[in-house]
Amino acid sequence: MRLRVRAVRLRVLTSQGGWGRMVTFQPGFNVLRGSNSRGKTQVVQALIYALGLERMLQARANAPLGSALTSELRVDAADDSAALAVERSWVAVELENDAGRVLTSQRQVRHNRIDRDLARVWEGPALTDPAVLTTCAPLEMFLHRAGSATRGLGFHKLLADMVGWELPTVATYTGTTTTLYPDVVFPFLIVDQQSWGSAAPRKVERYQIREPLRRSAEFLLGLAGPQAEARRAELERSMATLRTRWAAARSSVETLARAVGGRVTGVPEHAAGAQARATMPEPSSLNNAQLEILDSEEWIAVTDVVAAVSSQLLAVEEAGVRQLAPGRDPRASQDLEQSRSGLGELLAAAQLLENDLSLEEAQLAALDRRLIMLEEERDRNFDIRTLVRLGSEVAATHLADHNCPTCRQSLEAVETDGLGPVLNVDETVSLLNAQISTARKMRDRSQRAVTQSSSAYAAMQRQADQVRATVRALEEDLLAPANTPSAGDIALRITLQLRLDELRRAQDAIADQLDELTQIANEIATTRENLSALPAGVPDADTTRLDELTTSVRTRLSAMRFGSYDINDVSLDQDSLRPTRAGFDMDTDVSASDVVRIKVAYLDAVRVHGQTGGRHPGLLVLDEPRQQDIDPADYGAMLRILANSNSDGGQVIVTSAAPVGELGELLSVLGASVTDVGEQRLLQQEEDTDPMDLA
């Protein structure tokens, strides 16, 4: 949605009454002319301040305005040195979007009672039509506080709504995400006088946003790639959550199984689709998942074990509890002997298994350490490719060409000192990838062995506990008087009943968990399908758009007679999306006047391409682009380019101290709306009271 500035108002109250100025602007090309030191820059600064964007100029939210609005006002009286102390001051801006909505925002610059982080906002043209002040009450909105770009009473939320922006979420250096705040984007729309030293827009770093200029350019140009990337990041986050849920549910199933001396088979470690693959898999099926119980060193399906325990329990119940024979009960003696022998065998097997388990766990830990080391080494080798490119960009020659910067001989001998023939970086990465692949397979095997042994060990311990209980009951039988009920029989009956109950409970609980796992598997498959549907790499539409932008920048540079080198050497840096010449810093590699040409060409090209099909509101404010004694003919060419805003639906505001004679005829031809301050100071004496003054 387009945005244009209708008027900017500055107002100062002194002991000698009110002073101020309102400057109005038209759609299209506007020039605010005035001699040096008359206050043109104050209008641009007032615009920035009234929009609450001063943090794009400096980290602290200090008013960027001059002393005339903050401390003392020098007036053009007979005595030129007379200065009036500023008692109160404020600035205001009137904005309009192409839906016809008009807003007026007022901010106090100096006031002893009103917080400067408050903006008073009228829904209407309060500056150009004071009747609005009587019909519409102002809304007080806040700035520079958490939520100022997202909450209902946040002024930057209102500003974003006015422009039709849905501010995207972007990554920060700290690994979190944040909103792409308007003061990060606005340096593409407003160029203050101090920023002409760099060809790029001001980089606002206070929010720790990664690559703020790139993010802003992508946003304004409406590139599709970043949207797909944002969607990809969102889906990857969902996938990470689903993976965690899968691991937790799977772990829960294992715990339930282990509690009854069992294991669960048929539940894969990762659900189908949890990892990216070339082919789209079907959701993991858990139809074959089952609980198995260790019995005589063999894993048996739980249904078989339940059937066996049930029939055993039935048999015991039918046999009833026998009375012990007088003297030493022979059957109890026999049973005790067998149980003790079985317990001994079980403990011996458990001891062997424990030894194996310790070795396997040590091997697993060693493989984990090895994998971390190999992956770090591989990633660092991978980084070398990027570092070589960065070395070429910052002209660190030994990084870029691998030669000694003094003698120009290869540095290979320094790196490979005494190693003999060596692999290059790419070959090293391949070798490390192969080693990582092997180590991962070994780790997976080792992990499976540990899980198996661990389950078996737990099951054996559990069996041993049961046998111990039987042994204790049989020992009691041997010491008990004749004709008493057999404690061994009673214990066996209770044990079988308890076992049956716990196996059935475990079956039910595991069935519930398997249902949840099936649901997660389906969600994982759907998420993977959505991820696969996203376009890979840079979409063709973005490439075309960036090519067109590059062409537009070059066309503008050609018209302004860019002279530092062939304009075809100027391109857009793929990482930052700012103008670049491969391997060189544009700010120092071209003449100072060409820095200005590049900046104007780039920002105007972004404006034109962004307002058609992007999110650029079509507004561009340039505070005195006639820098560095730029040739008048080239400055004329610059104004001609900017004057296209008369026909393309945008609004360009330029301040200029160029002489009237030099500008007059050209501006007339270009159809510019000119406000000429002339030799006067910007702030002139006004009425002592203004309806927008606050007591």
Place this chain on the structure above:
Amino acid sequence: MPVSEEAWTATSIRPDVAPADVDIVFRRQPKPVPVRHRLAYRTALVVLVLSRFNQRAAKLTNLHTLMWATRTARTRRMFIAWWEGRRFYFTSTDRIDPDLQVTLNLAIVDGLIKPGINQSRVQLTDLGRDLATRMDDIDGLLVVEKQFLGALVPLNDSAMERRLAGGQR
């Protein structure tokens, strides 16, 4: 020169048959160079470490210590234990890795760093700061190193000496 199948069969199965006249060439298997010997990595790490120091300048011994500390998970754990005061040293040895000296010389010639007024310190130049900023701008570059150094900032020479000596924070 490839060995013909006939000659191979004759020499391996029929020792009485005179061996064919073939050249046997022994070649050394090329080895991977550990990445910490790669100059691009070493230079980048020097720039990254210095960029985390106050005034972007550090003593050579501290630079050496941090270059060593970033090397593996084990060295990082050891350093953090020292940094947090769970370990301390009884004696100290001022030592500079010879490889570090070579790296510093190259970085100085390339204008990434400059010797401090005190010769035992080095400082990042504007070019070095630019490289550090560009490295910070790229996700996924030197991730482990950035995370490790990020846990230590703000870094300065006196903090290093104070903390590593006795764990005072």
